Amino acid sequence: MVNLELLDFLIESHAQLVAEPVMGNMEDLFVLYKGIYIASGDDSYSLERFVEDIDSIANTSKGSIVFEENRLLSIEKSSHITKYIKLIDVYLLNLLHEQLVPSSRVNRTKNSKTDAVECAPASSSNLMDRLMVALDSAIEIKSDIESRKEKVWNHYLFSKLDELLTTNVGSNILGKERAMHNTPVAEFIPICANTEHSSLLSTLLYIVNNKIVSMQTTKLSKCEAQCPGFKECLLNNIHYVSNLKPQTDLTLGDCSYLDTCHKLSTCRYVHYLQYIPQSLKERVSKESQEMNKIMETKNSKISYYTHGECCSSSFKTLLPPQWICCDVRKFDFRVLGKFSAVIADPAWNIHMNLPYGTCNDIELLELPLDQLQEEGVLFLWVTGRAIELGKESLTNWGYEVVNEIAWIKTNQLSRTIVTGRTGHWLNHSKEHLLVGIKGKPEWINRNIDLDLIVSITRETSRKPDELYGMVERMVGTHARKLEIFGRNHNVRPGWLTIGNQLTGNCIHEMDVQERYDSFLNSASA
Amino acid sequence: MFTDDLYLDSKAGTPPKTKHVSFKPAKKFHSNDYSNNYVHRKSFPQKYVANIENTVEGYPKLKRLLEIKEKQILEYSSKPYGCKIGLDQMVPKLNQWIHKDKINFDIVMIGCLSDNQFIYPLLTQLPLDKLVSKPGFLFIWASVHKINELTRLMNTELWAKKFRRSEELVFIPVDKNSPFYPGLDNDDKALFEKMQWHCWMCITGTVRRSTDGHLIHCNVDTDLCIEKENNRDGAVPSDLYRVAENFSTATRRLHIIPTRTGFEKPVRLRPGWVIMSPDVMLDNFDASDYKKEISKIGTNIPIKAEIENLRPKSPIQKAQ
Ligand SMILES: [Zn+2]
Ligand SMILES: [Zn+2]
Numbered sequence: 001m002v003n004l005e006l007l008d009f010l011i012e013s014h015a016q017l018v019a020e021p022v023m024g025n026m027e028d029l030f031v032l033y034k035g036i037y038i039a040s041g042d043d044s045y046s047l048e049r050f051v052e053d054i055d056s057i058a059n060t061s062k063g064s065i066v067f068e069e070n071r072l073l074s075i076e077k078s079s080h081i082t083k084y085i086k087l088i089d090v091y092l093l094n095l096l097h098e099q100l101v102p103s104s105r106v107n108r109t110k111n112s113k114t115d116a117v118e119c120a121p122a123s124s125s126n127l128m129d130r131l132m133v134a135l136d137s138a139i140e141i142k143s144d145i146e147s148r149k150e151k152v153w154n155h156y157l158f159s160k161l162d163e164l165l166t167t168n169v170g171s172n173i174l175g176k177e178r179a180m181h182n183t184p185v186a187e188f189i190p191i192c193a194n195t196e197h198s199s200l201l202s203t204l205l206y207i208v209n210n211k212i213v214s215m216q217t218t219k220l221s222k223c224e225a226q227c228p229g230f231k232e233c234l235l236n237n238i239h240y241v242s243n244l245k246p247q248t249d250l251t252l253g254d255c256s257y258l259d260t261c262h263k264l265s266t267c268r269y270v271h272y273l274q275y276i277p278q279s280l281k282e283r284v285s286k287e288s289q290e291m292n293k294i295m296e297t298k299n300s301k302i303s304y305y306t307h308g309e310c311c312s313s314s315f316k317t318l319l320p321p322q323w324i325c326c327d328v329r330k331f332d333f334r335v336l337g338k339f340s341a342v343i344a345d346p347a348w349n350i351h352m353n354l355p356y357g358t359c360n361d362i363e364l365l366e367l368p369l370d371q372l373q374e375e376g377v378l379f380l381w382v383t384g385r386a387i388e389l390g391k392e393s394l395t396n397w398g399y400e401v402v403n404e405i406a407w408i409k410t411n412q413l414s415r416t417i418v419t420g421r422t423g424h425w426l427n428h429s430k431e432h433l434l435v436g437i438k439g440k441p442e443w444i445n446r447n448i449d450l451d452l453i454v455s456i457t458r459e460t461s462r463k464p465d466e467l468y469g470m471v472e473r474m475v476g477t478h479a480r481k482l483e484i485f486g487r488n489h490n491v492r493p494g495w496l497t498i499g500n501q502l503t504g505n506c507i508h509e510m511d512v513q514e515r516y517d518s519f520l521n522s523a524s525a
Numbered sequence: 526m527f528t529d530d531l532y533l534d535s536k537a538g539t540p541p542k543t544k545h546v547s548f549k550p551a552k553k554f555h556s557n558d559y560s561n562n563y564v565h566r567k568s569f570p571q572k573y574v575a576n577i578e579n580t581v582e583g584y585p586k587l588k589r590l591l592e593i594k595e596k597q598i599l600e601y602s603s604k605p606y607g608c609k610i611g612l613d614q615m616v617p618k619l620n621q622w623i624h625k626d627k628i629n630f631d632i633v634m635i636g637c638l639s640d641n642q643f644i645y646p647l648l649t650q651l652p653l654d655k656l657v658s659k660p661g662f663l664f665i666w667a668s669v670h671k672i673n674e675l676t677r678l679m680n681t682e683l684w685a686k687k688f689r690r691s692e693e694l695v696f697i698p699v700d701k702n703s704p705f706y707p708g709l710d711n712d713d714k715a716l717f718e719k720m721q722w723h724c725w726m727c728i729t730g731t732v733r734r735s736t737d738g739h740l741i742h743c744n745v746d747t748d749l750c751i752e753k754e755n756n757r758d759g760a761v762p763s764d765l766y767r768v769a770e771n772f773s774t775a776t777r778r779l780h781i782i783p784t785r786t787g788f789e790k791p792v793r794l795r796p797g798w799v800i801m802s803p804d805v806m807l808d809n810f811d812a813s814d815y816k817k818e819i820s821k822i823g824t825n826i827p828i829k830a831e832i833e834n835l836r837p838k839s840p841i842q843k844a845q
Pocket of ligand 2: 255258263
């Protein structure tokens, strides 16, 4: 229950209560309140009750009373109360009063309007000015009492503003939750960073032909005694052990190529092998399979949050991988139809000669990529100077660049690539993926994933597979998706892949097949 | 001799004696999908990078090189200078330095990890080509969105002729609680949550990476910085300065921060740099003092044999 008398008291004298000399001190407030509203000699209303009543008002109307902690208070007054009232928002209190006693006191409302002006010194100006003042006050130092009051108010306004700006929208919260329920769980095994574990482990493992063959388990308990928790860690985490050879020179440090080194038999740098107990792998795989099974049975019921989902997603089966081997530069894109998402990984010609068929930059700009989407998202891999060229091309094709995803390239040991003169001026530890949007696709699920991919490097120019999951979460698994300049390792269910290094064709969509046939006919005619 | 041990699982629910877990090594290489992990466990992918704190872990030669360079850079540093100045006074002040005091700088860094910086007005009002010597190096740090907007300016013929865009650097905070989380850059248009700051590194004049070892040291650092644990005490993580220092041997370095950073992100001083900001902690810059000091130190850090031996170099081209 809200103590109406106390509410009146707070509205009436709010300005004096937080100002000098009371400064929101609870005990002083209590004395003042008691003096006005409680008959003298009546001791049944205690300080504790008073604090409870204040709290109940503060909780009923959030933000109407702002407290601050000050431990010194309890020493000074020899009481247990460590908080004081920093700010009273009389406007909110009036609203509360209106709710409790509707339009009972026209007089009061009028009075307190002027009070509100008093409390918020800048409120005579417009909201924008007040916000700007609030922002400034986070920096300015002011010392006199008048401006301190102003500062407290501004601080409060600032924290409200900050709260508004950092509040996550409902669609995003729901989207993230749905993504969690719909994305199959990938097998995840943490990596141990304990160097002692690695060196202990290397004394136990039997390595033949750069492979861990078995473990000398008789020594395990000795190691466990030396380093408690060692066994447990082995059974739960990935470990890396050095693969030492007669020619290895430890002082040289690690090989820049690690597991991709082509000269393992002569290279004098240190290489590593990954150790995971088969049992750990089986356990993690079983666990994720079970989780995914539960997920599947759950999802056979339709979820309540259906934004951006196709209506039959709960029973529709995924289209198998489709691909067309063709010279992208001479292909008629109208054959393909329209897509929700497109990935393009062109072999930019700038500064380098890659072993696979490169595509002239100008030719690339001239590709009719503007035909592929009415509205949707296009992902374009770029390197070096192609970053600007890529941005320019996206704009020409009718897209707006709204994100740049960074692929943080890691090696076998999950470390970033820091050696090997991988860039012209600095070494390159990441690659850029431009994200362009066309039209106003309302069906898109925004902000489910981050603009980062941390993933291991594989064959030259092969991009991380994590991207597919990110795109599928964004546009839905059943949306039509295209990859341009793809190779055999890029084909996957739900995607159509085109490129000149694919093996043959595989088309399941009848309309695409028909258009492709007539394209071939007209080309040969 | 090499037999699998029987591990007794102590986990609740399974009778210890019947469940045997072996240490037999798995044959297939495993790598984690950190994007998938983020969706399910809300754990940020960048956190799993194993060399955040010690980026050159496993490379003793590179580590040694960075140590020697750090020492030598400090040895040839001017004392830390601050120029505390209002945003509207920056351009006039810089003009005064250029025209009256005849100062210019070889390294000019503009911006910090803060949204809402007044970079565009600064770039368009400043005679940057007079402020930056030739050859010179320009680093512009801003939000991804802002750097994208600047592309239009930097791609105009006039700009592109004077300042060649050479690298794009990225800084990544470890999580959303970081003071460097670019929260305000996450506008309504974004499709992915933003976790990056970008930097344009431009070169003016001519430097060649194979022959100009007295001016630049290439491939020492990388184009990526992930926030380190002990690097949260100011508006500018030291990595931002370090990349510039390690790349160019120049000793005249200026950092302009065209925004207010406030109490929570103070602008600290750094040896070897003149830092211009409304919030820099000290206001001690004096043009004639600075020129005197530089003339003593020299405009470039001298060549040191040990560094030459250690630093990555372009393959030497054989004379025909
Ligand atoms: Zn371990
Ligand atoms: Zn090797």
